[in-house]
Amino acid sequence: MSNLSFIKEEIKNACDIVELIGQFVQLKKVGKNYVGLCPFHSEKKPSFTVNPERQIFHCYGCKKGGDIFKFWMEYHNVSFFEAIKDLAERYNIQIQELSDEESEKREKLFELNEIAGSFFREMLFHPDIGKRAREYLRKRGISKELIHEIGIGYAPDSWDSLYKLFLKKRIDIKLAVEAGLLVQKEGKEEYYDRFRNRIMFPIFDIRGRIVGFGGRTIEEDITPKYLNTPETPIFHKGNLLYGINFSYKSIREEKKVIIVEGYMDWIALKRHGIENGVATLGTALTQNHIRRLKGYAEEAIVIFDSDEAGKKAALRSFPLFANEGMPAKVVILPEGHDPDTFLSQFGKEAFLNLLENSAKPLLDFCLHMQIKNGKIKDEEKSQVLKNFLQSLSFIQDSLTQGIYVSKISQFLSIREDIIWAELQKIKQGKGSDLEEEIKKEKSAKLIGDLQILSLALFHPDAIPRLITSNAKILINDSVIKEIIEAIFQEYKKNRDITPEYIHEILPDEKAKAFLREFLERPFIVYEEEEVEQAILDIERKARKKELLNCLKEKKGDIKGQNELIKILRRGGI
Ligand SMILES: [Zn+2]
Structure with a gap:
């Protein structure tokens, strides 16, 4: 066994797919499986299924599926190697260096952000350099504990302090530009710090790694007031929710998420002991955001500013919530207030009261606006x-x-x-039920194919006879043919094949998806005592088909044709 497959096995032994996926998707037990709303496509009725027995997941809607590694790759948008690394770390499994180019680069971007983050923190607590920034945070009521907890820092009022640090540490400057920390002067080999004289808020992914920064100016007359890391290979605003790494446990406990418009609003919630909030990063809510939150919350309360822009944002978000089937309520704060000013002036109780009593269902709210x-x-x-x-x-x-x-x-x-x-x-x-259609199609066209597949998967002892009788020629569907061929080939190498193993080695995603659905609902399953008859049937049909094929080839050869017809009759075929 190669090193990689050894590590994969180790991880699989340590990890339970239901436990793992259950941290990101709300799963309910239905029969022997667990189902939930798919994190990869919009849906209101669960078609995302996790099978604990086979340790695979499958979505009947978008057909995504596979094992724990596949889930991790899709959900966190990482490469296979990163998934192995992440999961190995999560389950305390030692691995040697294991890497590819893409994940190496992302890894380096994370590292650069860590270096920048600790530099910003250091600057904030520098007696002179960070003095005004500390003063600002104190005025905003942000305590030292909170500063440490969420990693707030300060980018000094200088064009090259981070640049110099990177030079000193012999860091690849081009990579620092790609991380959005430095800016290259147009057409020149000169660089400067993107963030200057700003309070720096590290933005974390759900696993608590710094993917980027938000910088808020401390001078009121500087624009823009907020400056974010630009889009990078690890920073995508439309997918990120500020604070999710700190909040997701509380969101799950409360079954409710409060969505605010920026990290200062989020900090205001946190500061007043409201732990189940998240913030968008200066962008409108996206379908991706809501889909993510669905994994934790059953209901969302969205807080919009009281201005026209806030009302428009509410209207825009309506179809998004509707599409994801997530109930949402809207709270508009009194004229001139944002969560920060409201909480500071009236306190937590008043705020929660407002949420409790004046939150309107989103549709209701939009109707009133019309x-x-x-x-x-x-x-x-x-x-x-x-x-x-x-x-x-x-x-x-x-x-x-x-x-x-x-x-x-x-x-x-x-x-x-x-x-x-x-x-x-x-x-x-609207189209009729997808599953029904699949069933109909299969029973009409593919029954013969499925009989062979069922035998090969669940009764491997039948495989040698299926191979010698050339059962393959009976298969019409190209996907099933691919699966059967894989089974036959593997069987020649190793007699102990399992359906899970076949699923793993299939190279084609379509074939994988088909196999997952077939394993879940095999349509045709033979009892032990039916197997012999089924094989005999297939052997007979295969022989007939072969002879008929020959017959076609022998067109014109009357003597040959007659010979074949005799054989056909004699065999009772
Ligand atoms: Zn799906």
């Missing part, structure tokens, strides 16, 4: 209704849907039955 200027004109009604119908049709729970229908009916003075009829139209337009 008719904000008094009355809605008759000619606008159908358009407003259309805007909402699609979103409405996404709501799974018919009771909730009914509540909205009745609300919209009241708002627009349109009869409820008309709205229901429109909704029905949308629903009928």
Whole structure:
């Protein structure tokens, strides 16, 4: 066994797939499997399945699936080597140097961020250099403990202090540019620090590694007020939520997440002992954000600023939550307030009260906005209704849907039955159940293929006879053919093949996905006493097909054809 497969085995032995995935996706036990909402595509009805017996996962919606390594790669967007490394570390398994180019580079970017982060922290506590920054943080009510906990630092008011440090440490300057820490002067081999005279907030991924920084100026007249790391191979704003590494446990406990608009707002929550918050990084909420949060929370409360931009952001986020099927409420703070000023002025109790009592369901809130200027004109009604119908049709729970229908009916003075009829139209337009279709297709076309697959997978003793009778020629479906060929080949090398092993060695993703679904629902399973008859059937069919093929080839050769026909008759084929 190679070193790599040895390590893989070690990790597999130490790790339970349900426990691992369960940390990122809310799983429920259904029969022998666990199901949850897929973290890789939008869905409201769980089709993401984890099979503890085979230690694999599979999504019936987007067809992603595989073992623990595959999950880790997809979920954290890392290479295979990184997944091995991460999981080995997680389960305390010693590994030797193991790397590829891409993961090496990402690793280095993380390292640079760590170096920069500790430099910024050091500068913040430098008696002179960090004095004004400390003063600023003190005024904002951010305690020393909190500064240490979330790693706040300070980038000095200088063009080259980080640059010089990197030179001294013999760090690849080009890489520091790629990490977004240095900026190269256009067309010149000259570099300067991106972050200057700013309070530095390290931005962590869920595993607590620094992926980038947010810098806030301490001079009020400097723009931009907030400056983030640009997009880098490890920093993608649309996927990142500030504070998630500190909050996800509380979010899971409370089943509720509070979403705010920036890290200062998040810090305000944290400072007042509200632990289940996250912040976007100066971007609008994305579908990815919500999909991630779905793994921890059952409900979101989104806090928007009271200005027009805040209201528009609320409206924009509605379809996102609807698409992910995550219930969301909106809180708009009183005029002129953000979470920081509100919490500082009125305190935690008042804030939680506000969330409790004046949070409006997102759809409700958006409806109110549509008719904000008094009355809605008759000619606008159908358009407003259309805007909402699609979103409405996404709501799974018919009771909730009914509540909205009745609300919209009241708002627009349109009869409820008309709205229901429109909704029905949308629903009928949707495709029928995917699984049903798969079942139908399979039973009609592929039954013969599946019989052979079932025998080969679950009754390996039958394989030699399937090989000698050339059962392969009976298979129509190219994916099944690929799987069968893999099984036959492996069987020649090793008699102890298991379905899990075949799944692992299949090179093609489509074939893997097919095999996972087949293992989950094999359609055809032979009892031990049925196997012999099934093999005999296949042997007979294979022989017939071979002879028929020959017959086709012997076109014109009357004598040869007659010989074959005799054989066919004699064999009772
Ligand atoms: Zn999926």
